[in-house]
Amino acid sequence: MELSELVAQFKSYNPHADTAMLEKAYRFAQNAHKDQKRETGEPYFNHCVAVAQILLDFNLDEETICAGLLHDTVEDTGVTAEDLKREFNKDVAHMVQGVTKISDLKFSSTDEETVENWRKMLIAVAEDVRVILIKLADRTHNMRTMDVMPPEKQKFKSYETITLYAPLAQRLGMFTIKTELEDLAFKYLHxxxxxxxxxxxxxxxxxxxxxxxxxxxxxxxxxxxxxxxxxxxxxxxxxxxxxxxxxxxxxxxxxxxxxxxxxxxxxxxxxxxxxxxxxxxxxxxxxxxxxxxxxxxxxxxxxxxxxxxxxxxxxxxxxxxxxxxxxxxxxxxxAAHWRYKLGGKKDKNFDEKINWIRQWIEWQRDLTAPREFLEGFQTDINLQQVFVFTPQADVKPLPEGSTPIDFAYAIHTDIGDHYMGAKVNNRMVRMDYVFKTGDVCEIITQKTARPKRDWLKFAKTANARSRIKRFLRSRGEDI
The missing domain is CATH 3.30.460.10 (Beta Polymerase, domain 2)
Incomplete structure (x- = not known):
């Protein structure tokens, strides 16, 4: 894609923008990667432009497109984050640094290292969710051009893609990216x-x-x-x-x-x-x-x-x-959030869309075993959900397999901490009751009730487990 085509596509959805920074980023990345080739034999800069193209297809803002063009400069050339901050701005530099950190993470080592890497990635995403949009675009183009890689690398990248990046794309609601990543990974795995x-x-x-x-x-x-x-x-x-x-x-x-x-x-x-x-x-x-x-x-x-x-x-x-x-x-x-932003509108659902990331950064502090973190994350990132109603007809989406104690903590921490029992569809149920969509649940509380260690057997969500453990630790109990 030539610079004129890139600018024209950006102007197609942001017609009044000053594209000086975009044009500068294109030339800057082109110069930084001028002597580099990809394993396909083509100029490395083609990859940078392809990543920007994917971001353009999602109608993203100018800073994100610039960071997409520059995303490999800190990792693969002599350019530093300070150079980017000086030449562009701190947001562009921060996004490129965030993508570089994610690229450095290894997700196939021990449970402990994997958990720490998840934490680092979630923090990078929570600080600016555009970081993961660039990384998803980067991974998508890499998967599209994997034919020249040796089979063992194809399988390794495909496994990482199908277990990490495709579920993340799904959790962020980016179904076009999610389905393409799944199908590309499937092509090399089987x-x-x-x-x-x-x-x-x-x-x-x-x-x-x-x-x-x-x-x-x-x-x-x-x-x-x-x-x-x-x-x-x-x-x-x-x-x-x-x-x-x-x-x-x-x-x-x-x-x-x-x-x-x-x-x-x-x-x-x-x-x-x-x-x-x-x-x-x-x-x-x-x-x-x-x-x-x-x-x-x-x-x-x-x-x-x-x-x-x-x-x-x-x-x-x-x-x-x-x-x-x-x-x-x-x-x-x-990515639809930036469509609102470019139009000067406010996306009222944006905080709700990324709140789960912030919650996970908080919850992971209370998860002691790495395996528990991974299992909990897989439960919460899985979009197979049930919809459970309060008696006032408020709806709470919960992961499949959730129980009344999960529902109680989904309403409020105080409700969970003082849980005494639950009625589902006007019948008393045990704590191991598994919800179905459409269930109406009333939580019964008592001021003197307190979380017990046994509750952890029935709590399935990271939120409920985190709150129970936090209370038990405050009482000096070992978890």
């Missing part, structure tokens, strides 16, 4: 299975064109009749998710009832629900497939209505309905 699956999916997708056309033929006139302004997208398949489903359920590809995926994107919230009414009036919905993530967003702020229907051909179609704004957030995740 090359034979990947090749076979791609061929089978492509064959099935070609067969599905008739189903998609039939679905559109019935749906589109009905949406127009209701004056719903919309666009229809068919959903691309995530090979790794299909493979994981095959492994988990011990099924062959032929046995997977792989439904066609469609998205209906509307202009406003009321049209989402009108579109849902149209879909259910024209097609038979499958029982148990409706979920409203607009009313109860996921913890990464994902919002959509999900439903599955049977079309006249007998095929199954999975449908997601969302607004244009929700669609941008689903595609861009945390």
């Amino acid at each position: 090359p034979t299975e990947f090749k076979d699956l791609v061929e089978q999916v492509e064959k099935r997708t070609a067969d599905r064109e008739a189903t998609l056309n039939e679905f559109k033929r019935h749906l589109e006139p009905a949406l127009k009749e209701e004056n719903i302004d919309y666009r229809l997208l068919s959903r691309a398949k995530n090979y790794y998710s299909i493979y994981r489903k095959m492994q988990k359920q011990k099924l062959s590809f032929a046995e997977i009832q792989d439904s066609l995926g469609v998205r209906i994107i509307t202009k406003n919230l009321s049209d989402c629900y009108k579109a849902l009414g149209v879909v259910h009036s024209r097609f038979k919905p499958l029982a148990g497939t409706f979920t409203d993530y607009i009313a109860t967003p996921k913890s990464n702020m994902y919002q959509s209505i999900h439903t599955t229907v049977i079309v006249p051909t007998g095929d199954i179609v999975e449908i997601q309905i969302r607004t244009e704004e929700m669609h941008r957030t689903c595609e861009y995740g945390i």
